[in-house]
Amino acid sequence: MLRPEPPPPRSQPTPVKSLFERPIWFTGVQNALSQEEKLAVGLSMSALFEYRRETYNWVNDRLFSLRDASNAMFTFGDFKTGVLISAFPYLFGDSEVAEAALEAIVVAGTRTVIVKHITGLERPRTVPPHVGPTLEGFLNNFPSGHSATVWAWATVLGEYYDLQWLTYPVATFMGLTLLSRSNTHDFAEVIAGSMVGHQTALESMRSRGWLEPRTFSSGPLEVQTDMGVDQVADSNPALQPGGSPTTGAGRFLARTRASYALNDDLLMQVRYDTARRVYADLPGNNLDHNEIELRLDGRVSDEVLLGATAYRDRVRFLELGPWGKSGTPPILSFSTAPQFSNAFLQDAQHVGLDLHAVAMPAEGWNVGGHLFYQADSFVPDPGLSGDTFGFALSGGTLDGQRDPGFQVHLQGGRASASNQFGRTFLQGGVEGRIALTHRDQIDLSAWVLTDDYPDRAVSESGTTLTAQYSHRFGEDIWAWVGVSYEDRSAPAAGYSRTQPFFRLNGSF
Numbered sequence: 001m002l003r004p005e006p007p008p009p010r011s012q013p014t015p016v017k018s019l020f021e022r023p024i025w026f027t028g029v030q031n032a033l034s035q036e037e038k039l040a041v042g043l044s045m046s047a048l049f050e051y052r053r054e055t056y057n058w059v060n061d062r063l064f065s066l067r068d069a070s071n072a073m074f075t076f077g078d079f080k081t082g083v084l085i086s087a088f089p090y091l092f093g094d095s096e097v098a099e100a101a102l103e104a105i106v107v108a109g110t111r112t113v114i115v116k117h118i119t120g121l122e123r124p125r126t127v128p129p130h131v132g133p134t135l136e137g138f139l140n141n142f143p144s145g146h147s148a149t150v151w152a153w154a155t156v157l158g159e160y161y162d163l164q165w166l167t168y169p170v171a172t173f174m175g176l177t178l179l180s181r182s183n184t185h186d187f188a189e190v191i192a193g194s195m196v197g198h199q200t201a202l203e204s205m206r207s208r209g210w211l212e213p214r215t216f217s218s219g220p221l222e223v224q225t226d227m228g229v230d231q232v233a234d235s236n237p238a239l240q241p242g243g244s245p246t247t248g249a250g251r252f253l254a255r256t257r258a259s260y261a262l263n264d265d266l267l268m269q270v271r272y273d274t275a276r277r278v279y280a281d282l283p284g285n286n287l288d289h290n291e292i293e294l295r296l297d298g299r300v301s302d303e304v305l306l307g308a309t310a311y312r313d314r315v316r317f318l319e320l321g322p323w324g325k326s327g328t329p330p331i332l333s334f335s336t337a338p339q340f341s342n343a344f345l346q347d348a349q350h351v352g353l354d355l356h357a358v359a360m361p362a363e364g365w366n367v368g369g370h371l372f373y374q375a376d377s378f379v380p381d382p383g384l385s386g387d388t389f390g391f392a393l394s395g396g397t398l399d400g401q402r403d404p405g406f407q408v409h410l411q412g413g414r415a416s417a418s419n420q421f422g423r424t425f426l427q428g429g430v431e432g433r434i435a436l437t438h439r440d441q442i443d444l445s446a447w448v449l450t451d452d453y454p455d456r457a458v459s460e461s462g463t464t465l466t467a468q469y470s471h472r473f474g475e476d477i478w479a480w481v482g483v484s485y486e487d488r489s490a491p492a493a494g495y496s497r498t499q500p501f502f503r504l505n506g507s508f
Contacts, residue, residue, distance in 0.1 A: 046256055082149045104153065120132045120134040121142040124186045144175075144192070147190050230480075253275045270292075273292075288315070292311065292312050365395070406433070442470075444466070445464075480505075483501070486499070
């Protein structure tokens with residue numbers, strides 16, 4: 001990139017307090033990346049989260065030789081070192097350049113610190129895992145602050161003085177040394193921190209007119225990546241032997257959704273979710289949950305849509321369950337794969353196909369139906385497998401995540417596992433949304449369900465009620481607070497619980 005024109009001379013330098021009055025603090029990254037770049041970033045970040053432990057161990061072992069240089073290179077990502085390097089342009093009379101670099105460091109550092117303490121992800125080899133708001137230093141690892149700092153000053157100085165050949169390799173090598181250090185950062189954290197620092201620096205330069213704003217023409221591809229956390233005050237007592245309650249659970253979620261219009265009547269969609277669920281008092285139930293799906297929708301007419309979805313759903317437990325790896329699992333509700341498999345499994349995978357149809361019989365109304373089949377496999381016991389098939393029906397006026405309306409649901413089916421048990425299930429519910437303002441809404445839902453195990457002459461029933469309030473900050477951030485009540489009756493382990501929860505989600 002050519003060096004931009006030097007800034008015009010000014011009679012007085014910008015006071016430090018102006019760094020906190022500039023609009024860069026409130027600039028999102030919605031328009032910083034193209035749709036193709038968002039897709040590449042979102043899918044790669046989700047994959048790195050799904051294989052977090054594997055990639056960390058693989059890279060850390062192969063970068064062992066860099067550990068001798070890691071202490072020296074580590075300082076380039078230190079905030080104090082970044083400030084000193086960014087101040088060098090003052091010596092040559094380029095005060096505006098120094099201020100741009102300092103601004104990038106301060107803003108990037110503030111952004112990473114906020115995200116770190118909200119997500120609360122532990123270091124790669126810290127046990128037990130952790131998710132959720134925290135002030136503990138070893139439990140606020142995402143994204144990497146050192147990577148954000150080094151890329152902030154390296155971008156401003158490199159682009160302005162045409163020294164990309166020097167500053168970018170230094171920043172890259174510093175990131176590699178982070179990966180070589182024991183229990184410091186994994187690949188996803190280094191890449192995320194580098195992106196925060198680089199994009200913040202570009203925003204700082206564009207705000208001064210040194211770089212032209214990026215513009216993108218609209219096309220058939222639309223991508224959105226979301227990252228968020230939620231905290232539940234009380235967790236599922238059915239997961240604990242004897243049914244005793246736990247004190248809380250946290251979840252971190254990264255989600256990428258992309259849609260591509262093949263033509264006027266055919267739409268292809270891809271979704272990749274990576275989630276980590278951590279229970280406060282049940283370390284054996286801490287798990288990674290990953291799902292990827294490919295969906296194809298075709299418009300038959302202006303009122304009818306037909307489609308199919310293929311998906312893979314994977315659950316991996318981060319430690320052994322409270323009952324160990326062997327032995328007989330307790331008789332629980334079997335209502336979800338984690339509850340069934342956690343007693344003696346480390347990995348559960350579900351592959352399925354969903355055929356669906358949606359009709360719009362009147363303005364603002366929709367009616368839909370699904371038929372699905374799912375094959376289940378469990379590791380490390382390859383002999384244990386199963387399948388699930390069923391249906392789902394829905395109808396109402398809800399369309400999207402923000403529009404007011406209501407929807408009625410009914411679904412049911414049958415599940416089995418290696419002929420060990422058969423289960424039929426049926427559940428119905430209704431959900432509604434009330435828009436208070438263009439930024440505030442209330443969501444309500446009520447569900448009833450029944451589970452029958454004919455082989456064991458066991459029958460269960462339950463009710464779930466949920467109410468939540470949400471507020472949108474700007475265009476990129478949503479926050480939810482709410483409460484859920486669940487009552488479950490079962491011969492072996494009936495329970496009821498009330499769960500206050502909080503959720504925070506940002507998108508780009």
